[in-house]
Amino acid sequence: MLPLITFLVVSNWYAKNVVREKISETYRNTLDIFVRQTDRNLQEINNYLYKMATLDTDVGLLMSSPYGSDNYVLTKVRIQNEINRDIGFYNHLIDTIFLFNESKKSDLIISTSGPYGISQQVLQKNISDIIKSENKLISRNQWLIWKDSILPGEHFAIKTVPVTEGLYVGAIIKMSDIREQLSIQWDDGAIGESGIYKNNGKSLIEPLAGSPPQMTLEQLLVKDEPYRTVTDKTSGQNYMVMSRSSEHADITFNIGIPESNILKGLPYFQKATYFLAFGVILIFAMYLFFIRQIVIKPLQQLIAGMKKISLGMLDMRLKTNETVELVILAKTFNNMAEQIKTLKIGMYEEQLRAQKIELMQLQAQxxxxxxxxxxxxxxxxxxxxxxxxxxxxxxxxxxxxxxxxxxxxxxxxxxxxxxxxxxxxxxxxxxxxxxxxxxxxxxxxxxxxxxxxxxxxxxxxxxxxxxxxxxxxxxxxxxxxxxxxxxxxxxxxxxxxxxxxxxxxxxxxxxxxxxxxxxxxxxxxxxxxxxxxxxxxxxxxxxxxxxxxxxxxxxxxxxxxxx
Known part of the structure; x- marks a missing residue:
């Protein structure tokens, strides 16, 4: 078996280097196309906001009319109709278009493709702080990344353009919408993991496919290299990681491709694996039969017990055998099930007490x-x-x-x-x-x-x-x-x-x-x-x-x- 294993190791090492280069080039090109398209969309919305701020006559007339006057109301109606039309045109890009009149009782004109009340609450709560933060940006073309738990997905990109002193036009793009566009490129969960992060290393959006690898954000954000090979601390899986940053927002798009998926298409590697597996099966058939009684059956019982616990059957307990490690595992599982049962009963009792107290408080108003x-x-x-x-x-x-x-x-x-x-x-x-x-x-x-x-x-x-x-x-x-x-x-x-x-x-x-x-x-x-x-x-x-x-x-x- 030694020559076979040597051939497998050498061919695997050679194939990894070749495949990494080709695969990384393909995925880098795909990621670059997506990031450039995202930046073009952000720039297109920037141009729309600047045109609206400088060329739209109704927006210019809004500040010249007294607040609450007929001219002011009619101008607002025309602007509302206009942005309602535009939000339909930019529906795949923009979530909300708004005008904020800070000098006239913080008046808001909003058109949104989502729930109106949520967009209104987000803007009323954050618009003043957003304008102050945007004034600190080096480039006026930059989009500000903001967070509010009211909005689905919490994070959003926002851009405001001053018309005159106290009057701003702006737009909101939900990060979850950008994530959906990213998922179109990575719609197969077996391809890899994807994520959107702030450039400072703080995650904005959960990875799109599967659970996130157990790696630090410093490992995931690749800036000066074509790609980086990173190992997941939990599973031991190696990932090819690539990142690209946006020119118009403080965000970075990241993909991580498991090397196990990259190597699936290598025919020689697969044939060598088959032959090796056949030999191992012949040699260790008896050994597998032996450990079935010692290891596999207890593990099957453990899996069955975990399924029953997940279904709420908290009286499930495992039987122990003569293997020391599995005896410890079974005792630990039984203790855990007992603790879960006790905790669940206590939680229900506390919930009932809280409901009764709330009922009495409401009744006493x-x-x-x-x-x-x-x-x-x-x-x-x-x-x-x-x-x-x-x-x-x-x-x-x-x-x-x-x-x-x-x-x-x-x-x-x-x-x-x-x-x-x-x-x-x-x-x-x-x-x-x-x-x-x-x-x-x-x-x-x-x-x-x-x-x-x-x-x-x-x-x-x-x-x-x-x-x-x-x-x-x-x-x-x-x-x-x-x-x-x-x-x-x-x-x-x-x-x-x-x-x-x-x-x-x-x-x-x-x-x-x-x-x-x-x-x-x-x-x-x-x-x-x-x-x-x-x-x-x-x-x-x-x-x-x-x-x-x-x-x-x-x-x-x-x-x-x-x-």
């Missing part, structure tokens, strides 16, 4: 405005020496707060909740005599339904606060219910309807879960409180929908499971 208004009403009646309303108001107010402060009960009946609603309406009737009417139409069997406290009253309060605008006509609220069966379960459909102004159209998507509520809209805290408590209590089985009636007024529907 009090509306301070309602409290202060009620005290003012008592004061006014006392000044007028009208003591009978003072008595009624004091009793109703005491009952009201006695109810909402009872956080020691997880659930109450619907009948108790409706009594609390009636008590709240009586307080409001003292504020607005002969102007409030509340009707209840529910089946008798529904009143025994158990639900978290303050599940209905916040919707009534929200209707009075936001819907009762026209104080000259009577404001009517109707609470109706019906019981029906679906999917072998019984449900109560609870409808709360009023004849007020209804929900603003911009609020409905946020209330129905299709988008966020406006940040300044804190008056609907009680409604959000109810939604969160219902989801905690019923694990998402409750459905709450918000809409406007055709004849005017707000409609809230609660679908509750009968328990």
């Amino acid at each position: 009090i509306n301070p405005h309602f409290y202060m208004n009620s005290l003012n009403i008592i004061y006014n009646f006392a000044v007028l020496k009208d003591y009978e309303p003072v008595k009624q108001m004091s009793l109703h107010l005491a009952d009201y707060f006695r109810f909402i402060m009872r956080v020691n009960r997880d659930l109450i009946s619907l009948e108790e909740e409706l009594k609390h609603v009636a008590n709240y309406i009586e307080i409001q009737k003292l504020r607005f005599p002969s102007k409030l009417v509340c009707e209840f139409d529910l089946p008798p069997e529904s009143k025994e339904l158990m639900l978290p406290a303050l599940s209905v009253q916040p919707f009534i309060e929200n209707a009075v606060i936001h819907g009762f605008v026209n104080r000259k006509q009577t404001f009517r609220i109707k609470v109706a219910g019906s019981i029906f069966a679906a999917h072998e379960k019984k449900y109560l459909l609870l409808t709360i309807e009023d004849n007020g102004t209804g929900f603003p159209e911009g609020i409905l998507p946020g209330l129905n879960g299709a988008g966020p509520l406006p940040q300044a809209d804190t008056s609907r805290l009680g409604v959000q409180n109810v939604i969160q408590r219902m989801n905690l209590r019923y694990c998402g089985e409750v459905k709450i929908s918000f809409s406007n009636a055709t004849k005017g007024g707000a409609v809230v529907e609660l679908l509750l499971p009968l328990q």
